[in-house]
Amino acid sequence: MNSVSWLNSKGLVGVDENILYYYSLAKKSMGEKDLPERTALKYLKKAGGKCSISEISEKSGLGDKRSGIAVGWLKKKGWARFVKDGGETFLEMTKKGKKALRDKGADEELIRRLAKGGELPGEDLDEYVVKKLKSRKELLKEERKVIRTVKLTDQGRHIVDKGIVLKPQISQLTPEIIRTEAWKEAEIRPYDVKAFAPTKYGGKRHPMKREIEIVRRVFLDMGFTEINYDFIQSAFWNFDALFSPQDHPARDLQDTFYLERPAKLDIEDEVADKVKAMHENGGGTRSSGWGYKWSKEEARRGVLRTHTTVATLRYLSENPDPPLKAFGLDWNFRSEKSDATHLSQFIQIEGIVMEEGANLNMLIGLMKEFYRKMGFDDVKVRPSYFPFTEPSLEVFALYKDKYLEMGGAGIFREEVTRPHGIDCPVLAWGLGLERLVMLRLGIDDIRDCYTDDLTFLREYPLL
Ligand code: DAH
Numbered sequence: 001m002n003s004v005s006w007l008n009s010k011g012l013v014g015v016d017e018n019i020l021y022y023y024s025l026a027k028k029s030m031g032e033k034d035l036p037e038r039t040a041l042k043y044l045k046k047a048g049g050k051c052s053i054s055e056i057s058e059k060s061g062l063g064d065k066r067s068g069i070a071v072g073w074l075k076k077k078g079w080a081r082f083v084k085d086g087g088e089t090f091l092e093m094t095k096k097g098k099k100a101l102r103d104k105g106a107d108e109e110l111i112r113r114l115a116k117g118g119e120l121p122g123e124d125l126d127e128y129v130v131k132k133l134k135s136r137k138e139l140l141k142e143e144r145k146v147i148r149t150v151k152l153t154d155q156g157r158h159i160v161d162k163g164i165v166l167k168p169q170i171s172q173l174t175p176e177i178i179r180t181e182a183w184k185e186a187e188i189r190p191y192d193v194k195a196f197a198p199t200k201y202g203g204k205r206h207p208m209k210r211e212i213e214i215v216r217r218v219f220l221d222m223g224f225t226e227i228n229y230d231f232i233q234s235a236f237w238n239f240d241a242l243f244s245p246q247d248h249p250a251r252d253l254q255d256t257f258y259l260e261r262p263a264k265l266d267i268e269d270e271v272a273d274k275v276k277a278m279h280e281n282g283g284g285t286r287s288s289g290w291g292y293k294w295s296k297e298e299a300r301r302g303v304l305r306t307h308t309t310v311a312t313l314r315y316l317s318e319n320p321d322p323p324l325k326a327f328g329l330d331w332n333f334r335s336e337k338s339d340a341t342h343l344s345q346f347i348q349i350e351g352i353v354m355e356e357g358a359n360l361n362m363l364i365g366l367m368k369e370f371y372r373k374m375g376f377d378d379v380k381v382r383p384s385y386f387p388f389t390e391p392s393l394e395v396f397a398l399y400k401d402k403y404l405e406m407g408g409a410g411i412f413r414e415e416v417t418r419p420h421g422i423d424c425p426v427l428a429w430g431l432g433l434e435r436l437v438m439l440r441l442g443i444d445d446i447r448d449c450y451t452d453d454l455t456f457l458r459e460y461p462l463l
Helices: 002-009 036-046 053-059 063-076 095-102 105-117 127-134 152-160 175-179 209-219 269-281 308-318 358-374 415-418 433-441 446-450 454-459
Strands: 013-026 050-052 080-083 088-093 140-152 233-235 302-304 323-334 346-356 379-386 389-399 402-412 428-433
Touching: 002 013, 002 063, 036 050, 036 053, 036 088, 036 095, 036 105, 050 053, 053 063, 053 088, 063 080, 080 454, 088 433, 105 127, 127 140, 127 402, 140 152, 140 175, 209 323, 209 346, 209 433, 269 415, 308 323, 308 346, 308 415, 308 428, 346 358, 346 402, 346 433, 358 379, 358 402, 358 428, 379 402, 389 428, 402 433, 428 433, 433 446
Parallel strands: none
Antiparallel strands: 013 140, 050 088, 080 088, 233 302, 323 346, 346 428, 379 389, 389 402, 402 428
16 A cells, blocks of 8 residues: 555556445344344234233234334335224234235345355445345444545556666665665665645634634723623613613514523612613703603513623623723524524623713724734724614724625713712724624624634644
8 A cells, every 4th residue: 555655656667446335144043033124023923913012012922122023114114003902002914914924125134145145246236135135233234345446647658668677776765774784785664744744633613712812802902801791691781781771672572582591680760760861861861761651570671682782881881980881702593593694692891981072083983993913904993873872873894895894883972970979081993703703704694703624623824
């Protein structure tokens, strides 16, 4: 094999591979015994064509396990059918069963042939019957043989025709060869740096993990604090406290996973009352609120958070004193079918900056700076709408002469910050991580961000 593969890699021979399968009985003794269903069929005849299933296992000599198998095959081969009689199940021989008493089946014929012939090549056997027998445990032994045919190529023949002189060649120097100076006489085989060698793949991070690390680094380097909050939240924090009205379409079952356990979560009265006032009448701010009757029960419902804005808001409510910079890089859940552009579980790059005098220009500058660090120099924003920010904007990045939407941003509304005693501006954003990774790695289907395709993962460059 070694010399053949050398000749092959030099183009001097061609190699054809032909794979053959050989079959034999797994156990020799199998050729002498009936298949369990035949033993059962014979017993059935002795019992007058009908008997109970328990009778077969007790009296046919098959034992519990094999009689179970036998009954299964009696049914499958149509040799017997089940009939109910006075609460018990009986087996009754069919016409086909009667016929089978005389004629052996193709599978049994094959077993007989193998018992006589020992090992037979697959090409001589009926493929269908072999497949059937292979599906039964411990009946057939299959052996795979590879027949390789070696043929001289034109180039090979040319060399042979010119005449070959055999000379010893050293492919590996040993202390022996050096000591005896045998190398002086022999030819030393030159290194072939292009020779085929199996590729070795070491372990490495999943590209998604690596990308998350890069994004995290960018925010940590800019002095942000990373925050983490539970996936399970009350609708209150996920929606109400973000000034999303209780009849907002995003709160629909179709978009949000509501939880059975916990079905309801507690909300502190003090903050609940303030948020209630915001929704109903604007809570003494310049806002007039949404003007509907707010329900605390609705707000208590347990949800899988639909965005990480809930995390930054909770962090703010616990740390209401400026200045503050925080980010989260974490999972969110939405009740929608996954496809090439949607996932029901996805990660958002969420962040806030609370600082006296913070303004829209700073926010836009920050977004541009972030995407520039991620390799996108051309970033645009356009006005948008979110219930919790005013003004609101959408962020776009240029990718292959198209501006693609990357996420949302804005300045938190008074209705969102005031219930926590905050009156300093808070810049906020929530960007899609998978979208960003898709562009950076050239992935077309968002689901592939989380691929477990080993070939892709192995071949994906480290740098
Ligand atoms: N939470 C929004 C979403 O999931 C994204 C978002 C928009 C987050 C504006 C923000 C923001 O913090 O200011 O679609």
